[in-house]
Amino acid sequence: MDTLKLQKGNLENFLQKLGEEFAVFAPVMSDGIVSFLELRPGQKSVLDFPRTHKPPKDIFYPQTEVMLRYGRDGLQSTEYKGKPIVLFGVRPCDAKSFILLERVFIEPKYKDPYWVARRNKTLIFSLACNDPLPSCFCNWLDGGPFNKTGSDIFITDIDDDYLFEPISEDGERFLSGVDILKEATEKDIKKAKNAKERAESSMEKPPKLDSLKSSLDTLWDETLWDEISLRCLGCAVCTYSCPTCYCFDIQDESRRGKGVRIRLWDSCMFPLFTKEGSGHNPRPLQKHRLRQRFMHKFNYFVEKQGEFGCVGCGRCVSLCPVNIDIRSFITSVIQTAQGRGDT
Amino acid sequence: MKELVEKIRKIFSDEKLELLIGYTKGTLPLRSTPGLIESADEADKLIFDFTCCNNLAKYLVDEKKRSGNTHRIGIIAKGCDARAVVQLVMEGQFERENVVIIGVPCKGVIDPSKLRKKLNGKEIIKFKVNRDKITLFGKNFELELNKNELFSDSCLSCRYPNAVQYDYFIGEPSEPLGVRDEYASVDEFEQKLPEKRWTYFEKEYSRCIRCYACRNACPMCYCEECFVDRSTPQWIGKGNDLSDTIIFHIVRVLHTAGRCVDCGACAAACPLNIDIRMLGKRIEKEVIERFGFTPGLDFETEPAMATFKENDKEEFIM
Numbered sequence: 001m002d003t004l005k006l007q008k009g010n011l012e013n014f015l016q017k018l019g020e021e022f023a024v025f026a027p028v029m030s031d032g033i034v035s036f037l038e039l040r041p042g043q044k045s046v047l048d049f050p051r052t053h054k055p056p057k058d059i060f061y062p063q064t065e066v067m068l069r070y071g072r073d074g075l076q077s078t079e080y081k082g083k084p085i086v087l088f089g090v091r092p093c094d095a096k097s098f099i100l101l102e103r104v105f106i107e108p109k110y111k112d113p114y115w116v117a118r119r120n121k122t123l124i125f126s127l128a129c130n131d132p133l134p135s136c137f138c139n140w141l142d143g144g145p146f147n148k149t150g151s152d153i154f155i156t157d158i159d160d161d162y163l164f165e166p167i168s169e170d171g172e173r174f175l176s177g178v179d180i181l182k183e184a185t186e187k188d189i190k191k192a193k194n195a196k197e198r199a200e201s202s203m204e205k206p207p208k209l210d211s212l213k214s215s216l217d218t219l220w221d222e223t224l225w226d227e228i229s230l231r232c233l234g235c236a237v238c239t240y241s242c243p244t245c246y247c248f249d250i251q252d253e254s255r256r257g258k259g260v261r262i263r264l265w266d267s268c269m270f271p272l273f274t275k276e277g278s279g280h281n282p283r284p285l286q287k288h289r290l291r292q293r294f295m296h297k298f299n300y301f302v303e304k305q306g307e308f309g310c311v312g313c314g315r316c317v318s319l320c321p322v323n324i325d326i327r328s329f330i331t332s333v334i335q336t337a338q339g340r341g342d343t
Numbered sequence: 344m345k346e347l348v349e350k351i352r353k354i355f356s357d358e359k360l361e362l363l364i365g366y367t368k369g370t371l372p373l374r375s376t377p378g379l380i381e382s383a384d385e386a387d388k389l390i391f392d393f394t395c396c397n398n399l400a401k402y403l404v405d406e407k408k409r410s411g412n413t414h415r416i417g418i419i420a421k422g423c424d425a426r427a428v429v430q431l432v433m434e435g436q437f438e439r440e441n442v443v444i445i446g447v448p449c450k451g452v453i454d455p456s457k458l459r460k461k462l463n464g465k466e467i468i469k470f471k472v473n474r475d476k477i478t479l480f481g482k483n484f485e486l487e488l489n490k491n492e493l494f495s496d497s498c499l500s501c502r503y504p505n506a507v508q509y510d511y512f513i514g515e516p517s518e519p520l521g522v523r524d525e526y527a528s529v530d531e532f533e534q535k536l537p538e539k540r541w542t543y544f545e546k547e548y549s550r551c552i553r554c555y556a557c558r559n560a561c562p563m564c565y566c567e568e569c570f571v572d573r574s575t576p577q578w579i580g581k582g583n584d585l586s587d588t589i590i591f592h593i594v595r596v597l598h599t600a601g602r603c604v605d606c607g608a609c610a611a612a613c614p615l616n617i618d619i620r621m622l623g624k625r626i627e628k629e630v631i632e633r634f635g636f637t638p639g640l641d642f643e644t645e646p647a648m649a650t651f652k653e654n655d656k657e658e659f660i661m
Contacts, residue, residue, distance in 0.1 A: 031546055032460055033615055049464045053615065054552075063552065064582030131482060133466045135371065202482065230379045230402070235556035237614045253580055264582045267554075272572050285409075317370075318466065321455075321556050321612035322377055322397055325370040 001172045004181035005161040005188055011047075014180055015039060015088065022086040022123070025059055027052050036087065047089045047157075050133050051313065055243035056087060056094050057101065060118045063240075064264045067114065067250070071258035080117040088125045093138045093313040095126040095150035097243035103305045104246055114263070123170055126151035130195050132203050135314035137327055140206040143311055145199040158191040207331055209308070215337030216299040220291075224336055228329060229287035231322050236267035238316035238324075239293065244309050247273070268292045294329060348386050350513050351445065354417060355383035358443050358510075364402045365419040366395040372467050373453055373493075377402060391419060396452040396495065398608040400427035400562035407437050416442055421449035423497070423606035425506030426639025427562040430602055433646050436565065446506030448517035451490070451498035454607060456616040458493050461486070491520070496620060497607030500525035507640050526628045532621060544589065550615040551588045553581070557609035557619050563599045570594060596622040601630040601647035604639045632656075 006014055018024050019039060026045035028037040034046055035054040069076040098119070105115035129136070129145035138144055148154050152171035156163040163184050166172035175181065239245040249266040253259055266273055269289050275281045283289050301309030310326070317325050355363060367378030367388045375394040379402065380386065399418055406416060420428060425444055432439050467479045477493065479486045491499065498504075498520060505516040524530075532540065555571075558564045570578045571591050580587040596603075605627060609619045630636055633656045636647035 031550060033550060034464065050466075051464065064584070134468050134482070135466055227379075230405075231377045233401075233556065233559040233612070235559040235612070236552075236554035237556045237612075240552050240554045241614060249581070251577075251581060253582075262582055270555075270572070272574070318459075319614040321560050321614075323369040323371060323374045324376070328370055 001166050001175065003163050003165045003184040003189060003192075004175055004178075005158075005163050005184040006181055007161055010180055011162070012044070014178075015045065016041070017180070018086055018088075021084065023083045024086045024088055025056070026088040036090075045089060047127060050129070050131060051091060051136070051315065052094075053241075053315075055097065055241065055313065055315065056090055057097065057243050057246075059085065059087060060098070060115050060122075061101070061105070061246065064262055065114060067261045067263050069258070069260050070254075079113060080121075083121075085118060085122040086125065087122055089127045089155070090124055090151075091129055091313070092126055092145060092147040092149070092151070093136070093143055093311040094243050095124055096138075096143055096147060096311045097150070097313070098124070099150045100244050100301075100305070100307070100309055100311065101246055123152045123174055124150060125153045125155055125164075128154065128156045128192075128195065128199070130157055130199050132199055133314060133318075135317040136203065136312065137206065137314060137317075138312035139200070139203050140209060140327070140330070141308050141310055141312045145203070146196040156192040156195060158188055158195060161188065163188055163192050207334065209330065209334070211334055211337065212298050212308075212330060213302045215333050216295060218337055218340070219333060222336060224329075224332055225287045225291050228324060229285070229290045232269075232286050232290050232324060233322055234269050234271070234286050234289065235321065236265075236269050237319050237321060238326075239267040239269055240265060241315040241319050243311060243313055243315070244297070268296070294326075294333075298330070298333075344390055347391055347447070347513055348389055350511070351389060351417075351419075352383045352386040354443065354445060354511055355386060358417065359415060360417045360443060361414045362406060363389075363417040363419070364399045364406075365389045366391060366397070366399075369394065372470055373458060374455065379406075389419070391447045393450060393452050393490070393494075395421070396454060396608070396611045397560065398427055398562050398606040399424050400431060401560065401608070403428065403442060404431065404436055404562065404565040414441060417445055418442060420444050420446050420506045420509065421452070421606075422446075422501060422503035422505050422507065423449075423604050424562075425508055426503060426604040427606060429508050429639040429642060430604060430646065431562065431565075432642065434602070434649075439642065443511070444506060444509040446509035446512040448512075448514045449498075449501075449504040450517050451494040451501075451504075451520050452607075453493045454495035454611045456611060456613055457495070460616060461488065461492065494520070495607035495611060496528075497605045497610075501605075503640075508642065526624065529621065529625045529628060533625070545585065547618045547621075548589050548592055549585050550617055551583070551592070552615065553583060553588060553591070554614065556612040556614060557617075558595060560608040560612035561595075561599065562604075562606070562608070563602045564595065566598075592619070592622065596626055599623065600626045601634070601636055602638050603627060 015024055024039045025036045026039050027034050027049050029046050034049045034052045036056040036059055066078045068078055105112040132145045148167050152168040154165040154167050166175050247266050248263050250263050252261050274283045297309040363380050365378050366375040368390055369376045373394050377397050378388055428444055465481050467481050469480045471478045475490055477488055477490050502519055504519050579590050603623050630647050634647040
């Protein structure tokens with residue numbers, strides 16, 4: 001199927017129409033913060049906003065999720081039974097994050113019913129980044145501003161129009177039934193190609209990360225963890241703003257014979273994260289906790305899943321209150337290992 | 344910067360410091376990062392300018408927890424950092440003789456969350472300062488602002504830009520940026536109807552994701568275990584229920600009453616630009632009016648919450 005296009009002026013109409021069938025989530029500005037919210041009638045999405053403050057993972061994996069309700073009359077499931085979902089305008093890094101998260105939430109042995117219930121009903125429209133931000137580093141991690149991984153339909157902004165390119169079968173099926181879209185011309189396709197080249201060449205050349213995983217194998221006790229962890233505040237800005245962090249806690253909240261079991265985001269940065277019932281904490285220092293975060297993303301995840309657990313969105317880089325920059329960390333790991341002749 | 348580096352190097356060896364807490368250059372334009380250096384040779388990494396927004400006193404407490412109270416530590420201190428150090432000494436967090444306060448003149452620091460708001464999602468690659476103006480350059484945009492527009496609200500009403508208590512002072516003391524009525528915004532807010540005030544707090548705190556960056560950036564939040572982390576028994580819900588979130592913020596602000604030095608580190612750390620300062624400023628006003636106490640100014644006055652005077656106002660006690 002060919003690439004189609006939508007006049008920018010028709011976007012609101014298009015989304016409105018989508019809303020009749022789907023719960024449409026798109027980047028929305030609310031109190032100065034842009035995140036993926038369900039579009040209400042008449043509400044505008046801010047598609048040109050470079051990178052949402054919050055990652056879209058909370059659509060499939062909310063920060064606080066009721067897993068079940070209980071009372072004297074038994075248990076009630078809270079599985080998602082709502083409309084099918086459209087995620088509109090997800091940037092390529094975030095679209096790729098779903099693929100990584102699914103290695104955890106939909107792996108052959110364990111399927112997370114809460115994730116699956118929403119994810120299986122979702123169509124992802126990802127949106128190319130014509131202007132990657134200076135803190136973006138998707139191109140270090142097999143991604144890119146025009147990477148199509150994780151996308152059902154890939155949108156490119158070409159001045160007056162949006163191009164819609166079907167990527168998955170679901171995407172193709174969807175596009176074939178939309179009247180408002182016209183066929184893209186060769187000139188349009190050329191424009192998109194130029195935008196891609198411009199965007200890719202605007203990013204700095206990435207370092208080679210081939211040795212990152214094996215470098216980390218040898219740096220367990222290295223002083224580099226000290227230097228970085230002494231500055232670390234131990235807050236959860238990095239983990240909560242991360243599209244690929246998924247660790248959670250489960251708690252019961254009950255009152256007068258009824259209650260809920262909730263699942264909530266947790267962070268390996270918190271001392272409580274690994275504190276055991278006995279009071280013992282296997283990761284007593286911030287250094288251990290920080291090491292866990294980096295090892296999980298760049299070593300353990302690679303070991304288990306075959307790729308890095310980071311998509312290079314740059315949110316942690318730009319939001320860390322003390323400017324701990326994961327990019328500098330990556331390069332210093334490689335340099336330290338090389339300096340010792342380990343790789 | 345050269346003067347700073349040379350003097351620090353000398354202080355490092357004269358005072359036989361084991362650690363110095365200062366700032367080094369960050370990886371992003373207009374950002375610095377805390378720098379903890381262990382020898383005088385590393386002093387040339389240090390900087391001090393309007394990007395140094397973190398309150399370094401926080402690291403003194405961390406360091407004490409890490410290596411006991413015996414280290415001799417130097418700290419580069421803006422007015423607010425120095426006040427926090429004084430308050431921490433008064434609270435018995437570490438010995439006065441184990442900390443060397445090196446005052447630096449502060450002319451205001453940039454609040455990263457204000458910068459983010461101005462840039463509306465974009466990022467800069469460089470900037471240029473021309474007196475009171477700053478020009479920000481991005482990949483394909485340019486934005487000229489008054490520096491004041493990026494400064495922390497705390498700086499804009501700061502009375503003590505220079506360390507009041509110090510062992511060394513490097514540079515010429517700064518003038519305050521212009522203390523207007525520092526409680527004007529609190530007073531104005533208080534005039535509003537309760538519903539309006541509630542709507543405001545609801546709007547602000549409903550954005551909170553409970554990342555605790557505000558608490559962890561705060562030099563006064565040093566409890567061994569914060570009440571939100573208590574699990575035996577658990578004190579409050581841990582999800583993002585608004586009432587739990589607001590309880591966290593209210594208790595934090597009450598717990599820092601008469602101790603908060605209004606450094607603005609909490610607001611600067613918040614990734615969601617929440618107005619954390621309003622409640623704290625209101626409490627600060629209360630403490631000044633009732634007890635005439637401003638934390639962190641000297642090593643003699645007993646902190647407001649640690650003392651009792653016969654003439655303390657107590658009409659609020661039923």
